[in-house]
Amino acid sequence: xxxxxxxxxxxxxxxxxxxxxxxxxxxKCNVIIIEREHTLGxxxxxxxxxxxxxxxxxxxxxGPEYANKYEKLxxxxxxxxxxxxxxxxxxxxxxxxxxxxxxxxxxKASSIIFATGxxxxxxxNIAIPGTRPAGIFTAGVAxxxxxxxxxxxxxxxxxxxxxxxxxxxxxxxxxxxxxxxxVIELQKQPGGLQRNISxxxxxxDIPLYLQHTIVEIKGKERLQAVxxxxxxxxxxxxxxxxxxxxxxxLVLSVGLIPENEIAKKSGVLLDDKTNxxxxxxxxxxxxxxxxxxxxxxxxxxxxxxVSEQGExxxxxxxxxxxxxxxxxxxxxxxxxxPKGLPxxxxxxxxxxxxxxxxxxxxxxxxxxxxxxxxxFAIQEKKTPKRVLTITILTQKGYTISAKTxxxxxxxxxxxxIKICKKIRASDNCKxxxxxxxxxxxTNANLIATSxxxx
Amino acid sequence: MAEIYDIVxxxxxxxxxxxxxxxxxxxLKVAVLEKGIDVASGTSGRNSAVIHAGFNNKxxxxxxxxxxxxxxxxxxxxxxxxxxxxxxxxxxxxxDKDDIKVLKGxxxxxxxxxxxGLHMIDECSLKKAVPGVGGIAAMHSPxxxxxxxFAYVIALAEDAARNGVTFLFDREVKSILFNNDIYxxxxxxxxxxxxxxxxxxxxxxxxxxxxxxxxxYKIYPCRGEYFILDEIADEVLSVPIYPAPxxxxxxxxxxxxxxxxxxxxIGPSAEYIDDKSDYSxxxxxxxKLFTEAKQLLPTLKRSCIIGSYSGxxxxxxxxxxxxxxxFVIHKKNNSIHLIGIESPGLTASVPLxxxxxxxxxxxxxxxxxxxxxxxxxxxxxxxNLSMKEKSKLISQDSNYGEIVCRCEQIxxxxxxxxxENPLGVVSISGIKYRxxxxxxxxxxxxxxxxxxxxxxxxxxxxxSDITLRGGNSSLYLGFLQEDSYEK
Ligand SMILES: Cc1cc2nc3c(=O)[nH]c(=O)nc-3n(C[C@H](O)[C@H](O)[C@H](O)COP(=O)(O)OP(=O)(O)OC[C@H]3O[C@@H](n4cnc5c(N)ncnc54)[C@H](O)[C@@H]3O)c2cc1C
Ligand SMILES: Cc1cc2nc3c(=O)[nH]c(=O)nc-3n(C[C@H](O)[C@H](O)[C@H](O)COP(=O)(O)OP(=O)(O)OC[C@H]3O[C@@H](n4cnc5c(N)ncnc54)[C@H](O)[C@@H]3O)c2cc1C
Ligand code: SF4
Numbered sequence: 053x054x055x056x057x058x059x060x061x062x063x064x065x066x067x068x069x070x071x072x073x074x075x076x077x078x079x080k081c082n083v084i085i086i087e088r089e090h091t092l093g094x095x096x097x098x099x100x101x102x103x104x105x106x107x108x109x110x111x112x113x114x115g116p117e118y119a120n121k122y123e124k125l126x127x128x129x130x131x132x133x134x135x136x137x138x139x140x141x142x143x144x145x146x147x148x149x150x151x152x153x154x155x156x157x158x159x160k161a162s163s164i165i166f167a168t169g170x171x172x173x174x175x176x177n178i179a180i181p182g183t184r185p186a187g188i189f190t191a192g193v194a195x196x197x198x199x200x201x202x203x204x205x206x207x208x209x210x211x212x213x214x215x216x217x218x219x220x221x222x223x224x225x226x227x228x229x230x231x232x233x234x235v236i237e238l239q240k241q242p243g244g245l246q247r248n249i250s251x252x253x254x255x256x257d258i259p260l261y262l263q264h265t266i267v268e269i270k271g272k273e274r275l276q277a278v279x280x281x282x283x284x285x286x287x288x289x290x291x292x293x294x295x296x297x298x299x300x301x302l303v304l305s306v307g308l309i310p311e312n313e314i315a316k317k318s319g320v321l322l323d324d325k326t327n328x329x330x331x332x333x334x335x336x337x338x339x340x341x342x343x344x345x346x347x348x349x350x351x352x353x354x355x356x357x358v359s360e361q362g363e364x365x366x367x368x369x370x371x372x373x374x375x376x377x378x379x380x381x382x383x384x385x386x387x388x389x390p391k392g393l394p395x396x397x398x399x400x401x402x403x404x405x406x407x408x409x410x411x412x413x414x415x416x417x418x419x420x421x422x423x424x425x426x427x428f429a430i431q432e433k434k435t436p437k438r439v440l441t442i443t444i445l446t447q448k449g450y451t452i453s454a455k456t457x458x459x460x461x462x463x464x465x466x467x468x469i470k471i472c473k474k475i476r477a478s479d480n481c482k483x484x485x486x487x488x489x490x491x492x493x494t495n496a497n498l499i500a501t502s503x504x505x506x
Numbered sequence: 507m508a509e510i511y512d513i514v515x516x517x518x519x520x521x522x523x524x525x526x527x528x529x530x531x532x533x534l535k536v537a538v539l540e541k542g543i544d545v546a547s548g549t550s551g552r553n554s555a556v557i558h559a560g561f562n563n564k565x566x567x568x569x570x571x572x573x574x575x576x577x578x579x580x581x582x583x584x585x586x587x588x589x590x591x592x593x594x595x596x597x598x599x600x601x602d603k604d605d606i607k608v609l610k611g612x613x614x615x616x617x618x619x620x621x622x623g624l625h626m627i628d629e630c631s632l633k634k635a636v637p638g639v640g641g642i643a644a645m646h647s648p649x650x651x652x653x654x655x656f657a658y659v660i661a662l663a664e665d666a667a668r669n670g671v672t673f674l675f676d677r678e679v680k681s682i683l684f685n686n687d688i689y690x691x692x693x694x695x696x697x698x699x700x701x702x703x704x705x706x707x708x709x710x711x712x713x714x715x716x717x718x719x720x721x722x723y724k725i726y727p728c729r730g731e732y733f734i735l736d737e738i739a740d741e742v743l744s745v746p747i748y749p750a751p752x753x754x755x756x757x758x759x760x761x762x763x764x765x766x767x768x769x770x771x772i773g774p775s776a777e778y779i780d781d782k783s784d785y786s787x788x789x790x791x792x793x794k795l796f797t798e799a800k801q802l803l804p805t806l807k808r809s810c811i812i813g814s815y816s817g818x819x820x821x822x823x824x825x826x827x828x829x830x831x832x833f834v835i836h837k838k839n840n841s842i843h844l845i846g847i848e849s850p851g852l853t854a855s856v857p858l859x860x861x862x863x864x865x866x867x868x869x870x871x872x873x874x875x876x877x878x879x880x881x882x883x884x885x886x887x888x889x890n891l892s893m894k895e896k897s898k899l900i901s902q903d904s905n906y907g908e909i910v911c912r913c914e915q916i917x918x919x920x921x922x923x924x925x926e927n928p929l930g931v932v933s934i935s936g937i938k939y940r941x942x943x944x945x946x947x948x949x950x951x952x953x954x955x956x957x958x959x960x961x962x963x964x965x966x967x968x969x970s971d972i973t974l975r976g977g978n979s980s981l982y983l984g985f986l987q988e989d990s991y992e993k
Contacts (some may be wrong), residue, residue, distance in 0.1 A: 156896050202987055
């Protein structure tokens with residue numbers, strides 16, 4: 053019987069691990085992915101914005117497109133995939149128990165890779181005082197409801213936390229007609245990337261309250277308002293300066309926690325503080341033959357790194373089985389994308405995660421690392437352009453995601469969204485299919501970035 | 507012409523539902539009017555869920571008598587109703603000599619009340635019994651237990667409903683008229699007629715009494731806030747620990763209590779407030795709670811907090827007076843009023859109901875039904891079953907093979923059962939309290955979207971019909987597409 057390598061979780065980390073394991077073992081192992089969702093892709097399936105894949109593929113993709121690249125490879129490789137299947141127990145001798153509509157099963161694995169991702173911190177975790185009305189969502193839940201379920205979570209929105217997910221949601225909800233009243237951040241500097249501050253907040257004049265926090269939630273049934281106060285150097289609210297912002301919705305973007313409940317059950321040691329799984333440089337845990345990759349070790353900003361880490365875990369799982377030398381995981385490119393506030397008078401290039409800070413004076417362009425950035429900055433000074441990422445309903449009422457295949461004038465985005473909300477895509481439409489060509493005479497086509505999942 | 511009920515119960519908390527269940531054993535037409543959209547929407551859903559032994563209550567008081575009676579009958583009751591119940595026992599911790607004196611007094615008081623097994627233990631035995639706990643000695647009460655209060659009240663109500671009681675939600679009683687021996691009760695949009703009224707309105711029992719010209723009582727709301735910790739009871743603390751009580755605080759002091767599910771509760775504080783409906787949690791108290799809990803159990807970590815809530819005691823003792831008043835059962839004409847039912851009201855709910863029946867019998871003749879429909883056998887939680895039992899259930903119904911709430915491992919079948927509950931309650935909190943979904947460490951992060959999907963696709967609900975707790979607590983404003991960029 054062949055050795056079995058079981059991968060728990062089919063997000064980008066798990067998919068990359070599976071592919072690497074399959075390739076490296078030269079068909080000497082069975083590689084199995086178990087994923088509880090209906091499709092592979094993990095959190096990427098709800099990240100319909102673009103900004104994925106530049107490092108790995110040199111191409112700007114949306115989350116579903118990035119996931120689809122791997123899904124296709126997995127379909128071709130001889131990898132067993134269980135979806136709609138949840139792993140509920142893993143023992144320390146590598147017995148993996150999972151559940152789905154067909155029943156409860158157990159696989160005795162030779163090696164296991166945990167790629168279970170992360171979950172969000174909640175209101176309870178950060179203990180915000182006040183009432184407990186409807187209308188409070190974590191950013192990921194808000195994203196899922198908005199992007200995958202066509203649900204309107206609110207009209208007057210406050211966002212707590214300026215991490216990237218919060219910023220992306222500020223823009224996304226604005227696209228859907230909500231009034232985003234402000235983003236509230238405890239720290240002096242925003243938590244998200246400069247490019248997201250620039251294209252998600254500045255583009256829409258959404259106020260950013262740095263060094264502020266929410267001190268009270270009001271409303272007995274639905275949320276009615278939040279009380280906001282500035283904080284002192286130690287982060288303590290200055291009660292005398294507090295003020296009230298009316299709103300019907302609060303989106304919490306207050307951090308992610310590695311999800312390791314199953315790994316923990318099997319005896320994998322976790323970091324006390326972060327809940328991340330502890331591994332050596334080969335991504336192996338305290339249990340030999342058990343590996344971890346992706347957000348369940350440490351939450352990463354860029355999916356490209358997650359994929360690279362998955363590959364190493366997959367390779368090493370095979371190396372472990374055949375007593376070969378393992379690879380060390382090192383970030384192959386030490387790219388630090390600029391975070392915080394964009395510099396005054398400079399343009400933050402949004403074409404790639406480098407996010408160069410560029411100045412333009414006449415024909416003098418400085419700060420760009422490549423020529424595309426120069427073009428971008430000149431254009432930005434003249435008429436800024438953006439790629440629009442949005443959801444479209446299909447004829448039968450399913451939600452798919454779509455984007456313009458090139459940047460369009462920022463000024464006409466509103467108008468283009470109006471059009472998007474009137475049209476219906478075909479239910480059979482595939483990723484890359486044109487839903488509408490030359491939308492609003494922009495020369496850009498609206499193309500599908502996901503398909504209907506039945 | 508509206509029908510005339512023999513008896514109308516006002517309030518569907520633990521007490522109202524226990525009364526309704528007792529009444530359902532008789533040939534009477536009974537309705538329960540509740541202002542919330544579900545049972546247990548008042549104090550009965552917001553407490554420590556401890557089945558007290560009865561040593562805290564003054565010798566000879568009604569509270570002491572009913573608490574001991576409630577405690578001693580609870581195991582049988584819980585089994586009958588299929589309600590999660592654990593006889594954990596409880597420790598009261600002494601931090602100094604004065605505390606020890608207080609605890610010795612409690613042992614004495616408890617014995618006189620008829621509480622079994624109370625005894626003092628020294629520091630060494632305490633640390634053995636509850637590793638990691640602070641303190642220098644303790645009192646042990648082996649009879650104290652914990653329950654799931656939602657499951658309890660729901661089970662009482664469902665049993666009553668199965669035996670003929672009508673539950674009417676979203677019916678706030680606003681006024682009551684007495685005319686030709688009939689009470690005309692204005693509640694919600696309608697008028698209900700009754701020959702007899704039982705006032706179990708908890709915090710508002712004084713208001714209901716006022717409506718019937720009983721002006722002797724005033725309820726002072728006294729809030730208690732809690733933190734909910736993750737399911738770490740197994741590792742950290744499997745028995746409730748309380749500090750030795752301090753004089754006059756009107757509560758039992760901030761304590762640590764495991765829940766039947768394995769979470770730990772920290773709280774409650776005790777703070778008199780003005781607004782009976784203000785269930786806020788406040789920054790000041792939240793900080794204090796954690797500090798005090800750490801005194802009891804120094805190893806506690808803040809990162810274990812997954813939520814918070816508060817409950818409000820309906821106290822007859824004013825802030826100036828402090829402490830506890832006894833339960834009041836006030837009878838006037840054809841009405842009975844239960845007033846000041848604070849802790850241990852949950853424990854004493856069924857004994858209270860029995861006293862109510864005795865009182866009614868003094869006014870009207872009641873005939874026992876010949877046939878009582880027994881409580882439905884509650885299905886055990888899927889996650890607590892063995893592998894074999896799980897497999898069997900999935901082969902019978904594939905909805906058991908779909909986990910909807912990952913933290914609590916709740917299956918789609920259990921969600922569907924919760925949605926199709928016999929009382930007809932539809933709200934996210936109704937589903938939550940019936941099956942436990944959204945109660946875990948991710949607080950709905952994983953399952954809220956799935957439950958929403960089920961409600962929309964399988965029950966044809968509109969997003970705006972999905973509420974947290976009924977009324978205006980809509981979770982969503984609608985579909986996006988109906989409501990696009992154009993404002
Ligand atoms: C909201 C959000 C926005 C982001 N935006 C960007 C961006 O713009 N650009 C970028 O480069 N990166 C972005 N990232 C980061 C990047 O997408 C993530 O770091 C990456 O997706 C993590 O991959 P993963 O495989 O570790 O985890 P996930 O994608 O979370 O995958 C984990 C998978 O495991 C499954 N699973 C978990 N437990 C079990 C179990 N017991 N049984 C079966 N299956 C299980 C889950 O269902 C899930 O599918 C974003 C992340 C988030 C959360
Ligand atoms: C912080 C705290 C901790 C506690 N801990 C414990 C414990 O560990 N053990 C224990 O035994 N007891 C405990 N108690 C006490 C216990 O919770 C209560 O005694 C018990 O729940 C009271 O039940 P009830 O049915 O009288 O009141 P409630 O549960 O408040 O029910 C009253 C109902 O009446 C309804 N109502 C009110 N006005 C109207 C109206 N006008 N029209 C229609 N309906 C109306 C309300 O909506 C409510 O549902 C605690 C209490 C608090 C506050
Ligand atoms: S200028 Fe900088 S950020 Fe812009 S595309 Fe070039 S390298 Fe990327």
